[in-house]
Amino acid sequence: MAFTFSNAQIADLFEEITAALIVQNDDRFRIRAYENAVSIFRQLQEPIEYYWQNKLLGTITGIGTIFARKIDELFTTGKVAEFDAIRQSLPAGMFGLLPVEGIGPKNAFKLANIFKLADRETAPAKLLESAKNGQIRGLEGFGEKSEAQLIDNITRYLLAGTVTRIPLYRADQIVTEIGAYLGACPAIQTFSPLGSHRRRKETVGDIDIGITTQQPKVVSDYVALIPKISKIVAKGDGMVRIIYGEGIDVDFKIVDPGEWGSLLQHFTGSKAHNVALREMAVTRKMSMSEHGMKIKGAWQRFTQEDKFYQSLGLDHIPPELRENLGEIEAAKNHSLPNLVTLADIKGDLHTHTNYGWVNSHDAGLSSVDELADTAVALGYEYLGVGDHNPSISTYNVDEIIKQIQKRSRFIEQIKNSYEKRVKKSTIKLFNALEIDIRSDGALAVPDAGINLLDYAVVSIHSSFKQTAEQMTERIIKGLSHPKAKILGHPTGRLIGKRDPIAANWDSIFGFCVTNGKAIEINASPDRLDLTDILVKKAILLGVKLVIDTDAHHHSTLFGMQSGIDVARRGWATKADIINTWDAAKLTQWLIK
């Protein structure tokens, strides 16, 4: 296979073809199929190449025989002849203009044509030149205002660079900030962050906020005066869209309190979920939107979201599931999963203390006592007391074993003294380590050391770029030790910083099911892996998961919710998550 393409590359390719088809006034439903394919490609968490190799493209809803054939052609020949022909019929510069806010396919084409923009990289800057020279205002369909907008939008685009999505923890901070401002407005009855933020997606493209009021004009004006506003993109009685702070898009939708239920539904999305619901309404001769349900020309209003779903015969769907990935069907059949909640969690199995050996990676900052006290405060039944394995560049094999013997005695002492000090507590402390899976799959601790532990979390911390085959073999080898019970932060990705490893997850999941291993959902805000869609797949195959904070400080033990969010997006119930089990059941499963 000489040709390889990432999912992002394929999504970008289809996105450009979508734009080209719009320019060519192609069939709007064909265009919709292309748009749909783009969002599917961006959502997939395994390589399209993997689907292609295993002839699984046809199993993806929205990818039919024609799209599958085009992808086959792409991987086989390195290009799609039809796509190349379509693109070559258009000025290349138009594709460089598309990322600019307010420039869609039609205008991108028109402007690239008029100003002979043949190069996509330089197109925005060149167009900006022409706009600044007043060459836009005279064009048909443009005027002084649109010229000024164009200048502003291109300038912002050139300054901001490529679009990056906002990590959810950062979005939480922004939401709190904006919430403080909205809360101070007497005219606002209720407000709530919606969109992908409410669905708890790992990153959000923007911040979406729904508002109810009986004075929409007052609220619209109030919102537009928010501190740190950079620009009003659009504003009416029903909505305000702004650029906020360092260039974050914030969408406000403002409705009458009587429409809150339908607004919650609409503005939470996802788009694919909404479209599927609306198509369902259409088959029942109804029409739905953020304003309610239109039945025989008459609007029915909803103050409550669950009632809105009910009007379609559906159970209330948890926001985390609203991705049009089977949740509507499940809501119809009353078979939605009973998703895991924070209250179900009974312990944390991946932590780091300040124990004083030279760690292979960052050591923790808190003492065992501090971690245990916090775990008790959280009402936990057990806690995995962990460290990274001793650094193999600092210690030789014998020294590593001696170090672990010493640490095991230390933990034993702590357990005794802790149980004396905190008499009421019955918290169970496990002697655990996080051990590197080295590039050949060997664990960084010899057996004689591992066997002193209650269990080990094994993780990839190096050589992230191996092939999927190598990596899969490596991980399975690493998990093969009986004490290796948990695969830590399995994809190795750091949101916005490091891509996930390539691996054959089907094989790894299969191994875990057969051999009684759990896969971690790491709650660190920049990890959040295993990722949501792979969680769903793992659970379908029967894999057990564990949600860990990977705390390097005792306060971080409080950060479990972000892992719960991921688990819920992966359809996880209490039964799927081993650290919802009580100490007896967990111990029996974990300690070998």
Next chain:
DNA sequence: GCCGTTTTCGGCCCGACTGTTTTCAGTCG
């Protein structure tokens, strides 16, 4: 181009704002 518990043909979500428009196309959500 995709899809199927009325269909393998004939459907395919719905709405807000902007600017230039004389009735609406484009863009975005």
